[in-house]
Amino acid sequence: MHFDPKAHLADLLRAALAKVAPDHADTAILIERPKQASHGDYAANLAMQLARAMKANPRQIAEQLLAALPASEWLVKREIAGAGFINFTLATAAKTQVVKSVLAACEAYGRGNAGENRKLQVEFVSANPTGPLHVGHGRGAAVGDSLCRVLAAAGWDVTREFYYNDAGAQIDNLTRSVQLRARGIGPDSAEWPEDGYRGDYIVDIAKAYLDKATVHADDRASVTASGDPENAESIRDFAVAWLRREQDADLQAFGVKFDVFSLESALYTEGKVAAVVEKLKANGYTYEQDGAVWLRTTDFGDDKDRVMQKAEGGYTYFLPDVAYHLDKWNRGFTKVVNEQGADHHSTITRVRAGLQALNVGIPQGWPEYVLHQMVMVMKNGEEVKISKRAGSYVTLRDLIDEVGRDATRYFLVARSPDSQLVFDIDLAKSQSNENPVYYIQYAHARICSVLQQWGGDVAGLAAHSLDPLNDERGLALCARLQAWPETVATAAAEYAPHQIAVYLKDLAADFHGWYNAERMLVDDAAVKHARLALAAATRTVLRSGLDLLGVSAPESM
RNA sequence: GCGCCCGUAGCUCAGCUGGAUAGAGUACUUGGCUACGAACCAAGGGGUCGGGCGUUCGAAUCGCUCCGGGCGCGCCA
Incomplete structure (x- = not known):
């Protein structure tokens, strides 16, 4: 036995509507739950919706609807109230039967089929391997993973994906920072670059590298350090593997797993970036200026055109991003949701513009985005500034260790992604029972x-x-x-x-x-x-x- | 200056595809364990829903505008 009060009442009203106002039979019927108990269990505003179209008094329409309403054993009261609401009071049996529905369906109760088992991909976290995951990544992980679970419960075939840049300028920067540390040079030295990574973890990586350590991350083969401070390639491979391993450990402690890891470097080696460049040029959306190649993103709603190939020859970050999303599309994901921090929202227009310029039939609003606002961390009554390069940090691991996995996940997912989040560590720690x-x-x-x-x-x-x-x-x-x-x-x-x-x-x-x-x-x-x-x-x-x-x-x- | 997000109780936040008297937690006040777990419950005080104008039978919710805060506006990612 399964009974859905809202659907039942909507059926009754639809039947009444067909008799009272056949011309408006397609009016959407909204059934809501009144805040006030005296207004019954459910209420319909249909009469008020019809009032304007029918040019009639809503209470009179409500009376006609009531008169035409089929009988129902589930109802003990139906009445007109206020400006023209129709209020329904359910029989007790109609209210309690849900218990049997739940006990019969068990964990399946609440699951839906809106997704019809179609493929859907959610990309989230996507942190580059240049440092440990911080609280902002934690929000992305909590929101993204929970979103995946909710979408799966709604009947979607969900793939969780993590994309990272293992080959760009920031990785070069990381490599240089580890190399300098391996040579015993720190941020106090004149040789230290201004944008070098200063965190203590760089020292740990350098030490392990000199010790010829072996590290293993989930998404790549084990890497053993050569121990040679002059071998930049070995340092890079080792540092990336090390940081990926750290991120894996943090995500595992957080209860978040990914189905697919995608590497930016693979887009180059597989020729996907070059293919996108050719396509964009062939489609006539590019031009050269100041020694760089530009993409005419203004044709697709951007406020200015963007450089896609720098004067020195390399591509800007969004070009591989376009290639990556074309790859998602080619893998059959007609629905893709990207969960990321709001500080990256400017990429949305660019990526979508690049995809439109490819002219391969990708819809304008694809992919979709969920942006979470920034997390402000409070400690000892003051804000902790998060800077990866300065090494001032609140890591996700710290939060999990200090306030626990469940509380951290709940805290980071319990608020709208649109609202900024204040994470007061002292409060979370000292009052964790509350x-x-x-x-x-x-x-x-x-x-x-x-x-x-x-x-x-x-x-x-x-x-x-x-x-x-x-x-x-x-x-x-x-x-x-x-x-x-x-x-x-x-x-x-x-x-x-x-x-x-x-x-x-x-x-x-x-x-x-x-x-x-x-x-x-x-x-x-x-x-x-x-x-x-x-x-x-x-x-x-x-x-x-x-x-x-x-x-x-x-x-x- | 332009774009996006936000502004609701002292504090932290829900509610926003328009509905009837705007909610929760926390803090404060007062009660409840000889009854299944008091990490709980019950009751109370606490509001110009940032301001204004508009649309509507009806606005915290939609539109315009102003104020305030965050983020972005790189040949960084």
């Missing part, structure tokens, strides 16, 4: 504890009558469970995983309130079983939701 993630996990652990003390067969709970569930808080909890599938669907459609976190906090609050008001392990078997069924259903959704955030659902804590 972190909302524990509030949610506590609800889960509580349910596990009660079910364990009861000791019965949880799967068998679905067979019992839910009629004893008629208290206000229990029904509110049911309504929250009812809203889970649309919460997942909306979070996926809007690329907004933080909505999952918001929902879970509300769900936990509804549960805690109910838990304190009603006792589950009572003598009356019928009441006991109905309440345990509701608790078990709540546990299932809590677990599903926490999983979408990449946060654990502990059975005790």
Whole structure:
């Protein structure tokens, strides 16, 4: 038995609409949940929507709609209120049946099929191997990975991808910095370049290099250092492998895995960059000026044209980016979402312009982007400036070690990517027990504890009558469970995983309130079983939701 | 100067494809463990939704404008 109140009410209203106003039968029917309990369980504003088109009083239209509304066993009350709202009150059985839906579907409850199992790629983190991952990458990892989980729950076949530059100017800079350290030259020396990497980790890499160490990163073969400070190529290979290995360790500690790593260098060696250059030139979107080759991105909405090949011969960063995205397209990803920091938002126009200039049938708005705003880190009451080159850092590893993986992930994903984030380390550390993630996990652990003390067969709970569930808080909890599938669907459609976190906090609050008001392990078997069924259903959704955030659902804590 | 994001309770933030009396956490005040986990609950105070104009039956939500903050505006990535 599965019953969806919103869909049911929409069906009823559609039938009424066809009779009352056949000319407006295609009007979208919106069913929403009123904030105020006195307005019933669900409300429709259809009459007000029709008022203008029909040039009639909305309350009169509402009356006609009500008169034409088919009968329904799920409704106990239907009335007109306010400016022309139609308010519906559900029968108790209509409110509680969701418990059976959840217990029948288990973890599948809430999953949808909007993606129809189509391929979708999400690129995120994509940090270059020039230093450890910092808190900004952490936000990208938390948001990106959670987004992937949400999209998968909405029926998409998701590929997680990480792209990095292992061959450009910044890698040369890294190589030079390690080489100088290997020669015993530090930032205090006059020989140290102004833009050299100053972090202590450079010293560690140089030391390991001189010791002829071997390192292994997930996406490449093991690299053994030659130990020769004059061998720049060996230093580069070693330093990149070392930093990739560090990033892998951080991501693993964070619970984030990637399906595909793409290297910028491969785009060159496989001729994909050259092919894009030829295509752009052949299509007539390039010109030479000041010794450089420019791409006419202004033809595609950019505010100025961009250099694609520098006077010294190398390509600017966005050219391989275009080649990379063409490669994504050629791999069959008609839907691609790039999650990245908002400080890179200017690349969007350029990459899309380059793809349009290729004229290979890529849609204008492809790929899509989720940009997260900056993370400001507070420590000891003041802002910590993050500078990779200066070596002033708050690494993702530090956060995981200090405040824990679950709390860090929750904190970084729980807010809209559009809003700037203040990460107060002292607060997160000293008051970690007050972190909302524990509030949610506590609800889960509580349910596990009660079910364990009861000791019965949880799967068998679905067979019992839910009629004893008629208290206000229990029904509110049911309504929250009812809203889970649309919460997942909306979070996926809007690329907004933080909505999952918001929902879970509300769900936990509804549960805690109910838990304190009603006792589950009572003598009356019928009441006991109905309440345990509701608790078990709540546990299932809590677990599903926490999983979408990449946060654990502990059975005790 | 131009582009993007933001401005909601003392603080941190939800709500934004327009709906009825704007929410949560935290902080503050006051209650609740001889009952399944008090990392919990209940109650209370706390607001020009940055300002203004407009669209609308209805605006925190949409449009215009001003103010304030962040990011970007490299032949760096």
